[in-house]
Amino acid sequence: MGEKTKAMTMVEKILAKATGQAAVSAGDVLEPKIDLAMSHENGALVLNQFLEIYKGTGLDANVWDPSKIAIIFDHRVPAESAKTATNQKKLRDFVNKQGIVKFHDIRGDEGGICHQILPENGYVRPGAVVVGTDSHTTSHGALGAFAFGIGATEMASVWALGIALNIEVPGTIKVVVNGKFAPHVLPKDLILYLIGQLSAEGANFKVIEFHGETIRNMPTSGRLTICNMSVEAGATSGIVPPDAETLRYLKETAHVTEAVPTFGPDADAVYERTIEIDAAALDPQIACPHTVDNVKPVQEVAGKAIHQIVIGSCTNGRLDDIEIAAKVLQGKRVARGVRMLVFPASSRIYQEAMKLGYLSTLMEAGVVVMNSGCGPCLGIHQGALADGDVALATTNRNFKGRMGNPAAEVYLCSPAVAAASAVTGVITDPRKGG
């Protein structure tokens, strides 16, 4: 087979383009050009390391291309401490000095969680190479980008050079999903099921490429959920080949006006393995403490008493997630003894949910609606758990200590399970009603 006709997976195609080569293969070591480099508050550490790189060189510390850097404040907003506020201030000053325009400060018009801000503003395009100092950067594969999480020092290097140094082209696991979800079964259930099948390390150093009619029929919000949580099976990235839905999202939601390429993997691309899933056979799923791969059908843990429910995060804080909760809680009340927090993924989603009346429905039911941010998901800003508390969350991780207390438990589920359980105060199968 000649070089130019080599069959390639999605990630191989993207990395070939990003390195100006006709073809690349899994295992090749490359230095791809970066199209978008995102950081949140941990940009403070990136900045520290960036300045460290230039120390003693006699050169000015300027980023390679300010138009390709995004800084989004979301982890501790508004700042919970003077320390955070000072870190945010340092970054704000840096952003101004360097002329970084993809900057989303703490604002009710354009702020929000980085993994919602990037897609909804059209910053992510099919075929792009996206890095972020956040493990859930995998989300952006939903738009056909190769997007992966890196550490702060690696990002400092990207800020300096505009390339990711010494990247090994990952192998790919192909996941084919066919069939129609049963009522109350959602993309979150699909990805939880897949993580349970693969285990927490089953896709370590691999890309998960999603195919099948279920994926083709899935809106971008659902694709963001499944790519987001691909990292919980260890994946470098999740990716959905861009299609008509991708173009619709970019045009209608992200207001992208220029032409956008769509492409897929070659038909005879080489995969490490293929997994087939029948979506129609899936029950609602739940990940039990303290690992994300400890996944069971929800009926197996139904009846377990809960103390806090969280709907939000980069995984499930989008408009359709909030809509599901509002529809279930319409005219009902959150059970006494349960605290329910909803935090929309972006200010824009917050405003849309407000205009549609979802937020007042939720508040009338007893929900606390919080501003957009990451805080409760990782226990760093509001919503901490008490010793012995059990939380049910639509977020992405249930590690011991995740919600701020190692003496508490976190279960992960879809917004349908979370909302049904809010009414009863115990883990509830949404097919049996809340």
Added chain:
Amino acid sequence: MGKVVLLLGDDISTDIIYPGRFMATVLPSETPQFAFADSVEFNKQLKAGEIPPGSVIVAGKNFGCGSSREQAASCLKGPDLVVVARHFARIFLQNSINLGMRTVICPDIEAEQGDELEIGADKVTNKTSGKSYAIVALPKSRQAIIDAGGLIPYTRQRILQEKK
């Protein structure tokens, strides 16, 4: 030679290594105080300076899974701890290499708390049990970074080369 000071199982997440509630602290000089903060006894010994440099953490599969927080690597690099694990999660492994920290992939490692380990180029010898275990080389793609002593000096070299 290093003594095993912490023995851990599989899937040790970055939330266990460096709990999220301390993430506002970012500087490598400040993160070691929060290393394994919820493993209270170990953290106390570490802060009291009772754990000598070169001491070893032995762990199972997928060490460092979860978040990309670099604090999880810098908090171990500061007190010069070595992690010997059956294998590592991708981002943690890259972070530790980028910071010039010593990480050892040793798929069959067996050790108990207090054992003395000798870490060679291609094997780990448990001096207490007398058994040796093969080391899997770190990804070849990272060798240039390891040779330079970490990603900061490596990137600095690259910038200076480009200027020439």
